[in-house]
Amino acid sequence: MIELPEARTIARDLRKSILNKTIVSVGGNFTDHKFTFYQDDPEKYHEYLVGKQVTDTNGRNFYVEIEAEDYVLAMRDGANIRYYSETPAVPIKKSKLLIEFDDGSLINVTTSMYCFIGVFPKDNSSVNVYYDLDAKGIGALDERFDYDYFCSLLDEQSKKLSVKGFLATEQRIPGIGNGVTQDILFNAELNPRRKMNTLTEMDFRGLYNSVIATLQQMVDLGGRDTEKNIYGAPGGYQTILSSKTYKNGCPACDSEIVKEQFLGGSIYYCPHCQK
Ligand SMILES: [Zn+2]
Known part of the structure; x- marks a missing residue:
């Protein structure tokens, strides 16, 4: 997709x-x-x-x-x-x-x-x-997507959501879907099911930084390897967590990656690294 x-x-x-x-x-x-x-x-x-x-x-x-x-x-x-x-x-x-x-x-x-x-x-x-x-809408690599804007997305309603729900539902951040969410959350060391209202200021800032850095890296490397470019070749960004890679275990600690269904798609996470 x-x-x-x-x-x-x-x-x-x-x-x-x-x-x-x-x-x-x-x-x-x-x-x-x-x-x-x-x-x-x-x-x-x-x-x-x-x-x-x-x-x-x-x-x-x-x-x-x-x-x-x-x-x-x-x-x-x-x-x-x-x-x-x-x-x-x-x-x-x-x-x-x-x-x-x-x-x-x-x-x-x-x-x-x-x-x-x-x-x-x-x-x-x-x-x-x-x-x-x-x-x-204001996407994550838009220049208007600064930290203040990211903070403004966190209101009384969205505080009750999971981290995945916050990032990838209701067009809150257009361009982020189930696919890119996996590596954003791995890099932010956050579990997709974690509730937004349990995040510390540092977690929230880390999430913001990961959104930008992970997406920018995916763009720079020509899209994810789970998708194909217009010439029929897979993208150059090697997904950390995807259907393609989750069986290899966590690249950071070697733990087994958990695969579950959550909010209308598969989620992958390392139970050790993503709290
Ligand atoms: Zn791990």
Whole structure:
């Protein structure tokens, strides 16, 4: 699933691959879309985008955006975005969106779980409630996300939440989902189930520092190794705690890593290091 490090990485790679190219066709298998949510009628995307040049690409919290002059294409969640410099010999399957460029290269979007795809005018002030919160909200690597802002997120309601609930629910910090939360909490030495109202000032500051440092490292290394970039290769950031690594034990103390279901996803933690 796309979270902040992947959105940034994908946007950066797209910039290298498609910036200034002209879109010559937009299609896809729009009828089989059980878990794909299209903003507006996808049959109209062709009309919105064809003949336009890619003018920018952006990673905004959970969203990857491609700007084509006066329109923006935004994708999030389970969108698997792949770039091909030419049409691959093996036919492309299950396309939710297929964009071809004037030099014969293309982008194909498939989906692993649910996914959102939207095309809308660039100057639109409000797209939908989720986009407005998750793309335009203050994400963890936003310059406005300073320690005072982080403190302001801790109110009477959110004090009652677990640390995982605080970080990764209700769009409090857009761009942080279940995936990146694992290593943020490992680095902060906090158990995902720990209640926010039991954190000391030092714990809270440590959590803030870990949010920034962990996400920045994930971005710098090209996203997590549990996700793929637009060329189909895994990201360069080696996850400490994920489905891929938890069986190796804790890298700090060698204890067995605990895997549990909590708040709609798997959590992994070291019972010794994460109190
Ligand atoms: Zn440990």
